[in-house]
Amino acid sequence: MGELAVSNRVGDELVAIGLGSCIGLAMIDRDAGVAGLAHVVLPESQGKPGPAPKFADLAVPDMIGKMVAAGANKRRLEALMIGGARMFSVGASMDIGSRNADAVRSALRDAGIRLKTEEVGGNRGRTARIIIGSDVSSQLAGGERTSLMSLTAGLGSVGKREAAKAV
Amino acid sequence: MTTRYTDMQLDALRELANIASGTAATSLSQMLGKDVDLNVPKAFALPLADAVDATGNPEELVTGVALALEGDLEGVVLLLVKAQGAATLCGLLGVEPNTEVGDSAMGEIGNILGAAYLMALSAMTGLTLLPSTPFVVTDMLGSIVASVLAETVGHGDTALVLDSELDITGEPCAISFLLLPNAGGVNDLLAPLGLSEATA
Numbered sequence: 001m002g003e004l005a006v007s008n009r010v011g012d013e014l015v016a017i018g019l020g021s022c023i024g025l026a027m028i029d030r031d032a033g034v035a036g037l038a039h040v041v042l043p044e045s046q047g048k049p050g051p052a053p054k055f056a057d058l059a060v061p062d063m064i065g066k067m068v069a070a071g072a073n074k075r076r077l078e079a080l081m082i083g084g085a086r087m088f089s090v091g092a093s094m095d096i097g098s099r100n101a102d103a104v105r106s107a108l109r110d111a112g113i114r115l116k117t118e119e120v121g122g123n124r125g126r127t128a129r130i131i132i133g134s135d136v137s138s139q140l141a142g143g144e145r146t147s148l149m150s151l152t153a154g155l156g157s158v159g160k161r162e163a164a165k166a167v
Numbered sequence: 168m169t170t171r172y173t174d175m176q177l178d179a180l181r182e183l184a185n186i187a188s189g190t191a192a193t194s195l196s197q198m199l200g201k202d203v204d205l206n207v208p209k210a211f212a213l214p215l216a217d218a219v220d221a222t223g224n225p226e227e228l229v230t231g232v233a234l235a236l237e238g239d240l241e242g243v244v245l246l247l248v249k250a251q252g253a254a255t256l257c258g259l260l261g262v263e264p265n266t267e268v269g270d271s272a273m274g275e276i277g278n279i280l281g282a283a284y285l286m287a288l289s290a291m292t293g294l295t296l297l298p299s300t301p302f303v304v305t306d307m308l309g310s311i312v313a314s315v316l317a318e319t320v321g322h323g324d325t326a327l328v329l330d331s332e333l334d335i336t337g338e339p340c341a342i343s344f345l346l347l348p349n350a351g352g353v354n355d356l357l358a359p360l361g362l363s364e365a366t367a
Contacts, residue, residue: 001215001313018225018309021317041215041317048322087314088233088302096317125310141307142228
Protein backbone atom coordinates (compact mmCIF):
# COMPACT_ATOMS: atom_id res chain seq x y z
CA MET A 1 0.00 0.00 0.00
CA GLY A 2 1.42 3.36 -1.02
CA GLU A 3 4.37 1.80 -2.82
CA LEU A 4 5.78 2.36 -6.31
CA ALA A 5 8.13 0.35 -8.50
CA VAL A 6 9.62 1.23 -11.89
CA SER A 7 11.75 -1.03 -14.06
CA ASN A 8 13.26 -1.19 -17.54
CA ARG A 9 14.55 -4.77 -17.37
CA VAL A 10 12.88 -7.32 -19.62
CA GLY A 11 11.39 -10.15 -17.55
CA ASP A 12 10.95 -8.05 -14.40
CA GLU A 13 7.55 -8.54 -12.76
CA LEU A 14 5.78 -5.73 -10.93
CA VAL A 15 2.78 -6.92 -8.90
CA ALA A 16 0.15 -5.43 -6.62
CA ILE A 17 -1.63 -8.38 -4.99
CA GLY A 18 -5.16 -8.04 -3.67
CA LEU A 19 -6.32 -4.57 -4.70
CA GLY A 20 -9.71 -3.82 -3.19
CA SER A 21 -10.64 -0.14 -3.07
CA CYS A 22 -7.00 0.66 -3.88
CA ILE A 23 -5.85 1.28 -7.46
CA GLY A 24 -2.97 -0.34 -9.27
CA LEU A 25 -1.82 2.47 -11.56
CA ALA A 26 0.41 1.25 -14.38
CA MET A 27 2.46 3.53 -16.63
CA ILE A 28 4.15 2.25 -19.73
CA ASP A 29 6.57 3.55 -22.37
CA ARG A 30 6.41 0.67 -24.81
CA ASP A 31 9.15 2.01 -27.08
CA ALA A 32 11.63 2.44 -24.26
CA GLY A 33 10.54 -0.74 -22.47
CA VAL A 34 9.96 1.10 -19.19
CA ALA A 35 7.04 0.29 -16.90
CA GLY A 36 5.89 1.39 -13.47
CA LEU A 37 3.24 0.30 -11.00
CA ALA A 38 1.91 2.32 -8.06
CA HIS A 39 -0.41 1.11 -5.28
CA VAL A 40 -2.71 4.11 -4.73
CA VAL A 41 -4.73 4.04 -1.48
CA LEU A 42 -6.58 7.37 -1.30
CA PRO A 43 -7.71 10.08 -3.74
CA GLU A 44 -6.04 13.14 -2.20
CA SER A 45 -3.16 13.86 0.16
CA GLN A 46 -4.91 16.88 1.72
CA GLY A 47 -1.46 18.10 2.71
CA LYS A 48 -0.92 15.11 5.02
CA PRO A 49 2.49 13.43 5.14
CA GLY A 50 2.98 10.04 3.57
CA PRO A 51 4.61 8.35 0.62
CA ALA A 52 3.57 10.08 -2.63
CA PRO A 53 2.27 6.91 -4.35
CA LYS A 54 -0.33 6.53 -1.57
CA PHE A 55 -2.36 9.44 -2.95
CA ALA A 56 -3.70 9.71 -6.52
CA ASP A 57 -2.91 13.44 -6.80
CA LEU A 58 0.76 12.94 -5.83
CA ALA A 59 1.26 9.48 -7.33
CA VAL A 60 0.91 10.60 -10.96
CA PRO A 61 3.59 13.34 -11.03
CA ASP A 62 5.89 11.23 -8.79
CA MET A 63 5.57 8.30 -11.15
CA ILE A 64 6.17 10.38 -14.29
CA GLY A 65 9.43 11.63 -12.76
CA LYS A 66 10.61 8.12 -11.91
CA MET A 67 9.58 6.78 -15.35
CA VAL A 68 11.55 9.52 -17.11
CA ALA A 69 14.54 8.88 -14.85
CA ALA A 70 14.40 5.21 -15.93
CA GLY A 71 14.58 6.19 -19.61
CA ALA A 72 10.94 6.78 -20.56
CA ASN A 73 9.75 9.67 -22.72
CA LYS A 74 6.87 11.53 -21.12
CA ARG A 75 5.09 12.01 -24.47
CA ARG A 76 4.97 8.26 -25.06
CA LEU A 77 3.58 7.36 -21.63
CA GLU A 78 0.36 5.37 -21.49
CA ALA A 79 -1.53 4.55 -18.32
CA LEU A 80 -3.78 1.70 -17.19
CA MET A 81 -5.67 1.43 -13.93
CA ILE A 82 -6.84 -1.67 -12.11
CA GLY A 83 -8.84 -1.99 -8.87
CA GLY A 84 -11.10 0.60 -7.28
CA ALA A 85 -13.68 -1.98 -6.20
CA ARG A 86 -16.29 -1.56 -3.51
CA MET A 87 -15.64 -4.55 -1.27
CA PHE A 88 -18.18 -3.61 1.39
CA SER A 89 -21.42 -2.50 -0.21
CA VAL A 90 -23.30 -1.64 2.96
CA GLY A 91 -22.76 0.62 5.91
CA ALA A 92 -21.85 4.25 6.19
CA SER A 93 -18.63 3.62 4.30
CA MET A 94 -17.86 6.03 1.52
CA ASP A 95 -17.05 4.43 -1.78
CA ILE A 96 -13.29 5.02 -1.68
CA GLY A 97 -12.79 2.79 -4.73
CA SER A 98 -14.74 4.97 -7.16
CA ARG A 99 -13.33 8.16 -5.63
CA ASN A 100 -9.85 6.75 -6.15
CA ALA A 101 -10.63 5.96 -9.78
CA ASP A 102 -12.00 9.47 -10.39
CA ALA A 103 -8.95 11.06 -8.77
CA VAL A 104 -6.51 8.97 -10.84
CA ARG A 105 -8.38 9.86 -14.06
CA SER A 106 -8.27 13.54 -13.25
CA ALA A 107 -4.59 13.51 -12.20
CA LEU A 108 -3.70 11.75 -15.47
CA ARG A 109 -5.72 14.31 -17.45
CA ASP A 110 -3.93 17.17 -15.69
CA ALA A 111 -0.57 15.61 -16.51
CA GLY A 112 -1.56 14.95 -20.14
CA ILE A 113 -1.13 11.18 -19.89
CA ARG A 114 -3.41 8.94 -21.96
CA LEU A 115 -5.47 6.43 -19.96
CA LYS A 116 -5.53 3.47 -22.35
CA THR A 117 -7.51 0.94 -20.34
CA GLU A 118 -9.23 0.68 -17.02
CA GLU A 119 -10.44 -2.39 -15.17
CA VAL A 120 -12.15 -0.82 -12.18
CA GLY A 121 -15.25 -0.97 -9.99
CA GLY A 122 -17.44 -3.92 -9.07
CA ASN A 123 -17.22 -5.65 -5.71
CA ARG A 124 -14.32 -8.05 -6.21
CA GLY A 125 -10.61 -7.70 -5.53
CA ARG A 126 -8.02 -7.78 -8.31
CA THR A 127 -4.30 -8.38 -8.68
CA ALA A 128 -2.45 -6.05 -11.07
CA ARG A 129 0.64 -7.49 -12.76
CA ILE A 130 3.15 -6.09 -15.25
CA ILE A 131 5.70 -8.41 -16.81
CA ILE A 132 8.10 -6.26 -18.79
CA GLY A 133 8.43 -7.54 -22.34
CA SER A 134 5.23 -9.58 -21.90
CA ASP A 135 2.03 -7.81 -20.78
CA VAL A 136 -0.06 -5.91 -18.25
CA SER A 137 -2.80 -8.03 -16.72
CA SER A 138 -5.59 -8.01 -14.16
CA GLN A 139 -6.72 -11.06 -12.18
CA LEU A 140 -9.77 -11.54 -9.96
CA ALA A 141 -9.53 -13.67 -6.80
CA GLY A 142 -9.28 -17.30 -7.86
CA GLY A 143 -9.66 -16.30 -11.54
CA GLU A 144 -7.57 -16.31 -14.70
CA ARG A 145 -5.30 -13.44 -15.71
CA THR A 146 -6.90 -11.07 -18.21
CA SER A 147 -4.27 -9.46 -20.42
CA LEU A 148 -4.99 -5.73 -20.83
CA MET A 149 -2.00 -4.62 -22.88
CA SER A 150 0.70 -6.50 -24.71
CA LEU A 151 4.24 -5.31 -24.10
CA THR A 152 5.82 -7.49 -26.77
CA ALA A 153 4.49 -6.21 -30.11
CA GLY A 154 4.90 -2.58 -29.11
CA LEU A 155 8.48 -2.95 -27.95
CA GLY A 156 10.27 -0.55 -30.31
CA SER A 157 13.86 -0.20 -31.36
CA VAL A 158 14.87 1.63 -28.18
CA GLY A 159 13.50 -1.11 -25.98
CA LYS A 160 15.07 -3.85 -28.05
CA ARG A 161 18.44 -2.20 -27.91
CA GLU A 162 18.20 -1.75 -24.16
CA ALA A 163 17.03 -5.31 -23.74
CA ALA A 164 20.01 -6.51 -25.74
CA LYS A 165 22.31 -4.41 -23.60
CA ALA A 166 20.78 -5.82 -20.43
CA VAL A 167 21.64 -9.34 -21.60
CA MET B 168 7.39 10.57 10.46
CA THR B 169 5.88 7.49 12.02
CA THR B 170 3.58 7.18 14.98
CA ARG B 171 5.37 5.15 17.62
CA TYR B 172 4.00 3.17 20.51
CA THR B 173 6.02 2.14 23.51
CA ASP B 174 6.44 -1.50 24.47
CA MET B 175 4.27 -0.85 27.50
CA GLN B 176 1.47 0.52 25.34
CA LEU B 177 1.68 -2.43 22.95
CA ASP B 178 1.74 -4.84 25.92
CA ALA B 179 -1.39 -3.21 27.34
CA LEU B 180 -3.15 -3.43 23.97
CA ARG B 181 -2.11 -7.08 23.66
CA GLU B 182 -3.52 -7.77 27.12
CA LEU B 183 -6.81 -6.07 26.19
CA ALA B 184 -6.97 -8.24 23.06
CA ASN B 185 -6.12 -11.33 25.10
CA ILE B 186 -8.96 -10.87 27.57
CA ALA B 187 -11.46 -9.75 24.95
CA SER B 188 -10.70 -12.61 22.59
CA GLY B 189 -10.84 -15.03 25.54
CA THR B 190 -14.44 -13.96 26.03
CA ALA B 191 -15.06 -14.39 22.30
CA ALA B 192 -13.49 -17.87 22.38
CA THR B 193 -15.84 -18.88 25.20
CA SER B 194 -18.90 -17.81 23.25
CA LEU B 195 -17.66 -19.59 20.11
CA SER B 196 -17.10 -22.72 22.17
CA GLN B 197 -20.63 -22.53 23.59
CA MET B 198 -22.13 -21.94 20.16
CA LEU B 199 -20.39 -24.90 18.53
CA GLY B 200 -20.14 -27.26 21.52
CA LYS B 201 -16.39 -27.63 20.78
CA ASP B 202 -13.24 -26.62 22.61
CA VAL B 203 -11.60 -23.49 21.27
CA ASP B 204 -7.90 -22.68 21.72
CA LEU B 205 -6.77 -19.12 21.93
CA ASN B 206 -3.28 -18.18 20.76
CA VAL B 207 -1.41 -15.29 22.37
CA PRO B 208 -2.62 -12.22 20.48
CA LYS B 209 -0.29 -9.95 18.56
CA ALA B 210 -0.37 -6.17 18.68
CA PHE B 211 1.57 -4.47 15.94
CA ALA B 212 1.97 -0.93 14.71
CA LEU B 213 3.29 -0.87 11.16
CA PRO B 214 3.51 1.41 8.13
CA LEU B 215 0.63 0.76 5.75
CA ALA B 216 3.02 -0.81 3.24
CA ASP B 217 3.74 -3.69 5.66
CA ALA B 218 0.43 -4.02 7.51
CA VAL B 219 -1.44 -6.30 5.09
CA ASP B 220 1.36 -8.88 4.90
CA ALA B 221 1.47 -9.00 8.70
CA THR B 222 -2.12 -10.27 8.79
CA GLY B 223 -1.58 -13.13 6.34
CA ASN B 224 -0.85 -14.11 2.73
CA PRO B 225 -2.48 -11.34 0.65
CA GLU B 226 -3.32 -13.73 -2.18
CA GLU B 227 -5.11 -16.29 0.00
CA LEU B 228 -8.84 -16.64 -0.57
CA VAL B 229 -10.60 -15.91 2.73
CA THR B 230 -14.04 -15.11 4.04
CA GLY B 231 -14.05 -11.83 5.93
CA VAL B 232 -16.74 -10.66 8.33
CA ALA B 233 -16.48 -6.92 9.00
CA LEU B 234 -18.25 -4.99 11.74
CA ALA B 235 -17.80 -1.23 11.73
CA LEU B 236 -17.56 0.31 15.19
CA GLU B 237 -19.32 3.41 16.30
CA GLY B 238 -19.62 5.04 19.70
CA ASP B 239 -16.55 5.98 21.73
CA LEU B 240 -14.16 4.05 19.53
CA GLU B 241 -14.21 4.15 15.74
CA GLY B 242 -12.69 1.34 13.80
CA VAL B 243 -13.47 -2.08 12.38
CA VAL B 244 -13.62 -5.56 13.85
CA LEU B 245 -12.64 -8.03 11.14
CA LEU B 246 -12.80 -11.82 11.27
CA LEU B 247 -10.85 -13.69 8.62
CA VAL B 248 -11.35 -17.40 7.94
CA LYS B 249 -9.63 -19.41 5.21
CA ALA B 250 -11.85 -21.29 2.76
CA GLN B 251 -11.43 -24.62 4.55
CA GLY B 252 -12.14 -23.05 7.93
CA ALA B 253 -15.28 -21.38 6.61
CA ALA B 254 -16.47 -24.72 5.22
CA THR B 255 -15.78 -26.32 8.62
CA LEU B 256 -17.69 -23.64 10.53
CA CYS B 257 -20.65 -23.87 8.15
CA GLY B 258 -20.54 -27.68 8.41
CA LEU B 259 -20.68 -27.51 12.22
CA LEU B 260 -23.71 -25.25 11.93
CA GLY B 261 -25.32 -27.48 9.30
CA VAL B 262 -25.31 -24.99 6.41
CA GLU B 263 -23.63 -24.90 3.00
CA PRO B 264 -20.61 -22.59 2.73
CA ASN B 265 -20.55 -19.81 0.11
CA THR B 266 -24.32 -19.70 -0.21
CA GLU B 267 -26.65 -16.99 1.03
CA VAL B 268 -27.42 -19.06 4.12
CA GLY B 269 -23.72 -19.85 4.62
CA ASP B 270 -22.80 -16.16 4.42
CA SER B 271 -25.58 -15.34 6.82
CA ALA B 272 -24.28 -17.94 9.29
CA MET B 273 -20.76 -16.50 8.98
CA GLY B 274 -22.19 -13.05 9.62
CA GLU B 275 -23.95 -14.36 12.72
CA ILE B 276 -20.71 -15.90 14.02
CA GLY B 277 -19.09 -12.50 13.46
CA ASN B 278 -21.93 -10.85 15.33
CA ILE B 279 -21.69 -13.13 18.35
CA LEU B 280 -17.88 -13.15 18.57
CA GLY B 281 -17.73 -9.43 17.91
CA ALA B 282 -20.31 -8.69 20.61
CA ALA B 283 -18.47 -10.85 23.17
CA TYR B 284 -15.11 -9.25 22.32
CA LEU B 285 -16.49 -5.71 22.45
CA MET B 286 -18.39 -6.30 25.68
CA ALA B 287 -15.16 -7.39 27.37
CA LEU B 288 -13.28 -4.45 25.86
CA SER B 289 -16.00 -2.11 27.00
CA ALA B 290 -15.90 -3.49 30.57
CA MET B 291 -12.14 -2.94 30.74
CA THR B 292 -12.01 0.54 29.22
CA GLY B 293 -15.40 2.02 30.05
CA LEU B 294 -15.89 2.87 26.38
CA THR B 295 -19.27 2.52 24.69
CA LEU B 296 -18.67 0.26 21.69
CA LEU B 297 -21.41 -0.19 19.11
CA PRO B 298 -20.93 -2.68 16.28
CA SER B 299 -22.80 -2.31 12.98
CA THR B 300 -24.52 -5.15 11.14
CA PRO B 301 -21.89 -7.61 9.90
CA PHE B 302 -20.84 -7.59 6.28
CA VAL B 303 -19.57 -10.81 4.74
CA VAL B 304 -17.24 -10.98 1.75
CA THR B 305 -15.13 -13.76 0.26
CA ASP B 306 -12.08 -12.55 -1.66
CA MET B 307 -8.31 -12.21 -1.50
CA LEU B 308 -7.09 -11.38 2.03
CA GLY B 309 -5.18 -8.40 0.64
CA SER B 310 -8.25 -6.87 -1.03
CA ILE B 311 -10.27 -7.16 2.17
CA VAL B 312 -7.66 -5.98 4.69
CA ALA B 313 -6.33 -3.16 2.47
CA SER B 314 -9.84 -1.82 1.84
CA VAL B 315 -10.54 -1.77 5.59
CA LEU B 316 -7.19 -0.10 6.33
CA ALA B 317 -7.82 2.55 3.66
CA GLU B 318 -10.85 3.59 5.69
CA THR B 319 -9.54 3.15 9.23
CA VAL B 320 -5.98 4.43 8.82
CA GLY B 321 -6.76 6.76 5.92
CA HIS B 322 -4.38 9.69 6.04
CA GLY B 323 -2.61 8.34 9.13
CA ASP B 324 0.85 6.86 8.76
CA THR B 325 0.63 3.80 11.01
CA ALA B 326 -1.73 0.85 11.08
CA LEU B 327 -2.33 -0.53 14.54
CA VAL B 328 -3.62 -4.09 14.46
CA LEU B 329 -4.67 -6.32 17.36
CA ASP B 330 -4.63 -9.86 15.99
CA SER B 331 -6.01 -12.82 17.97
CA GLU B 332 -6.34 -16.34 16.63
CA LEU B 333 -9.04 -18.77 17.70
CA ASP B 334 -8.56 -22.44 16.76
CA ILE B 335 -11.34 -24.98 17.02
CA THR B 336 -9.76 -28.02 18.66
CA GLY B 337 -9.55 -31.01 16.35
CA GLU B 338 -10.94 -29.16 13.33
CA PRO B 339 -9.10 -27.50 10.46
CA CYS B 340 -10.47 -24.12 11.39
CA ALA B 341 -8.66 -21.01 12.56
CA ILE B 342 -10.34 -17.65 12.89
CA SER B 343 -8.21 -14.52 12.80
CA PHE B 344 -9.89 -11.89 14.89
CA LEU B 345 -8.62 -8.39 14.11
CA LEU B 346 -9.37 -5.08 15.77
CA LEU B 347 -8.37 -2.16 13.55
CA PRO B 348 -8.97 1.13 15.37
CA ASN B 349 -9.25 4.34 13.38
CA ALA B 350 -6.21 6.59 13.31
CA GLY B 351 -7.30 8.46 16.46
CA GLY B 352 -8.88 5.47 18.17
CA VAL B 353 -5.76 4.00 19.70
CA ASN B 354 -5.51 6.77 22.26
CA ASP B 355 -9.13 6.18 23.18
CA LEU B 356 -8.14 2.62 24.11
CA LEU B 357 -4.98 3.65 25.95
CA ALA B 358 -6.27 6.68 27.84
CA PRO B 359 -8.63 4.78 30.20
CA LEU B 360 -5.65 2.59 31.17
CA GLY B 361 -3.70 5.65 32.21
CA LEU B 362 -1.07 5.14 29.50
CA SER B 363 0.22 8.26 27.87
CA GLU B 364 -0.78 9.11 24.33
CA ALA B 365 1.13 7.82 21.35
CA THR B 366 3.97 10.14 20.43
CA ALA B 367 4.44 11.39 16.90
